[in-house]
Amino acid sequence: MKKLILIFTLLTTLLCAGEIKWVDFDDAIEMAQKNNKTLLVMLSREGCPACEYMEDIVFTNDEVLKIVNKDFIPVHIDIYKGFVPDDLTYIGTPTFHFVDKNEKSIDTLVGGKNAKTFMEKLNAVIANR
């Protein structure tokens, strides 16, 4: 019974919450030049539990959504399917790069994080900007 309630809660959260509107990398750079925003580039791939966790749990969190949609341009690159710019290095997935309008990586976050830690990082990047 407890499980059912849990799943129900999770499902409603998912349905009610907004979604991340992933943007193509090149379009994102254009937008960044206009709006002076920073890109949040997520490098992921299939068969990566921590990536799934980020997409399904962290990026559905309302507070995370709010910050991401307000201050960042989210870009999602599958390292096996999409093109990864040279500057965006990684030793594994997920890896997050904060990229400025000049296509330069200004900060990096390696690995999956829970919503709280992830937001702390987002806020730190905003503060340093």
Added chain:
Amino acid sequence: MKKLVLLLITTTILLAAPKFLMPDEAFKPHASLNEKMQIEASVEIAKDIYLYENKLSLEIINSSGVSIKNIKAPKAVDHHGDMVFLSTPSFVVDLKKEDGVSGMQEINFKLSYQGCSEQGLCYEPYEKEYTFSVDTSLLSASIEEKELKTLPISSSTQESLEQKKPEVEEKSEMDSIADTISSGNIAIILVTFLGFGLLLAMTPCVFPMIPIISGLIISQGEGLTTRKAFMLSVVYVLAMSVAYTIAGVLAGLFGANLQAALQTPWVIYSFSFVFVALAFSMFGFYELKLPDSFVSKVSKSGNSSGYIGVAIMGFLSALIVGPCVAAPLAGALVYIGQTGDAVLGGMALFAMSIGMGIPLIVVGVSAGKFMPKPGGWMTMVTAIFGVMMLGVAIWMLERIVDASVTMALYGMLGLGFAIYLGALEKETHIFKKSVALILFIYSVALLVGVLAGSTSMSKPLGFLKSNAVVTTVASAQVEHKEFIKITSIEELNTLLAKNKGKKVILDFYADWCTACKELEEVTFSNAEVKSKMDSFILIQADVTANTEIEKALSDKFGVFGPPTLIFFDENSKVMGAKTIIGFIEPEPFLKHLDSL
């Protein structure tokens, strides 16, 4: 349910920002080859790191004829719905070889893996390659198991594979013979190999021995009894068998080809010289005899004269005159190589050599028995054998000198013999004179042929005809493929890579190999065979010089000696069961080509 799993991960993704290990710290792959020719491999993983079972693979990536037989793997555990290794997994890989593979083989072993950190990072897949030198004599042949180049290490897959009915691979003649020895019944083995020997006696390997043994017996001269002729022949054959057995056991155990090693120019020259000396003794210039004092020391009975000489000749002629490799011989060598059982393998070889020698004993005894009484005929017979000895001497030189030189020598020999027979005399018997004249004309033709640049003994004047052909029916001539000559593994690999998608015949050849020449002149020159072979890429591995490079090439394919034909399929993979060792007639060869 997935949500629930993800929720569980939340607990493992820690609050504090963790410092992730670099890949080389997180994973430390190891692999080594142990004495039992097993590969011991492991991927050492750091704390909080895990490896996916289905991303871990152990493979042999080159085609060395060695493949993976079985992998002992630890059990993976369920980790949020994936089967993973949470601690360092260690593997033991059993290897096996394809039929006909022997000696040391280089294998390239690849260990691939991919894993994640519990702290929320999935690493890239990594792979590491290792090169090992595998002593294939310690591996079992892949006769009963289906070829599996890579095995997924999941234990469940393994079990199901083991349950599958093993697919019996077609065996090559050589392997069936090796199996015969493994069957263990000594009587059957010896009788089988005696039979093989009798069959081999009909091949070109044994032909040159016929004039030698008859010559040796005839040269005993007066006082030769049938009994002594028999004893001498037996001694000759025994010595020959001992030589074959020793050479075979050495080859099987150490992979050293004693026979090939003896095919060096100075050995050939000196042996030819021995035959020339024998010939001249038969012509009556002098008598070849060991000093009496020596003979009496060796044996108390004066009757022993000749035995030692015959024994030495038997021993040497086995090694030098007829170095032939045939399927039964190779089979016995493979058995010795695989089991290290030199006794049983050696007995088999000995039985085979005796089989080869039985016809020689018959020849020797009849040479002794039907030898005419001393007188005119006797002189004639010894002269004929003297000429034969000279012929053997020239024939041996064929291996090391240019064909035109030996052809000229044959021409001179024939001419001299024809004149001796009385080709130019008036007072000769009509029969003798006709034979002498025919020989005379042929010898002159040979000499003319040499001067015209011909190297064909059967068609010394072929140059006359070939000109005519060119002028009249040139358009009707069909171009046939020629063998591409190579001597090293590199050259072979380049050619194989270039001709991917085509079937390839690799012919191991040497100038000193009688059966190879027979194969070329009888089988490969057959018109039907020629046109059939056009659909293959023809490569000839010339191992005449027996250099290290050439030996490596032979070792790679487990070739004991020429002639050996190896067939590759479209993927440049050796069709082990199709290998042909020794001479083969055009008819069965055509059938063999059709079966590919």
